[in-house]
Amino acid sequence: MKTEVSTAVSFITKLLRGTGLLSEEQLHHFSLSLEGALGEHYQHHWFPDAPFRGSGYRCIRINHKMDPLIGKAALTIGLTREQLFSLLPSELTMWVDPYEVCYRIGEDGSICVLYESTPPPKMDPSSADSCKEELRIVRSSPSKPFNMMTVSS
Secondary structure, eight states, X not given: OHHHHHHHHHXXXXXXXXXXXXOHXXXXXXXXXXXXXXXXHHXXXXXXXXXXXXXXXXXXXXXXXXXXXXXXHHHTTTOOHHHHHHXXXXXXXXXXXXXXXXXXXXXXXXXXEEEEOOOXXXXXXXXXXXXXXXXXXXXXXXXXXXXXXXXXX
């Protein structure tokens, strides 16, 4: 989740940096605040095994209204939502999902990928990679015959 959140925050920060109206210190504080807010917001809504589950909840949206998490981060550097709205595109959608971060500017804009990775391969439960599974295989093998010697007196 950390990489995806960081990618989203970097993109929004670059949009703000491009305006030339904010100092590097303000941008840094904004980034830290937004990263913390997104991490907290996504904490119980992050499903790497089902990446699109919760996608609507994780969507960052500016559509004639400021996304509340971006607005909250802006307040930490003294920007009002109105000021922030004038600095960012009036229509921006970002999808922050496990293994992928995409955005679209405008309702009819193209969807662009900022970050993409492949999920790790799923473990095959039939494979015998665990110690417990190896013990089952060994125990289910036929016993080896043992020659026993008896001693009598």
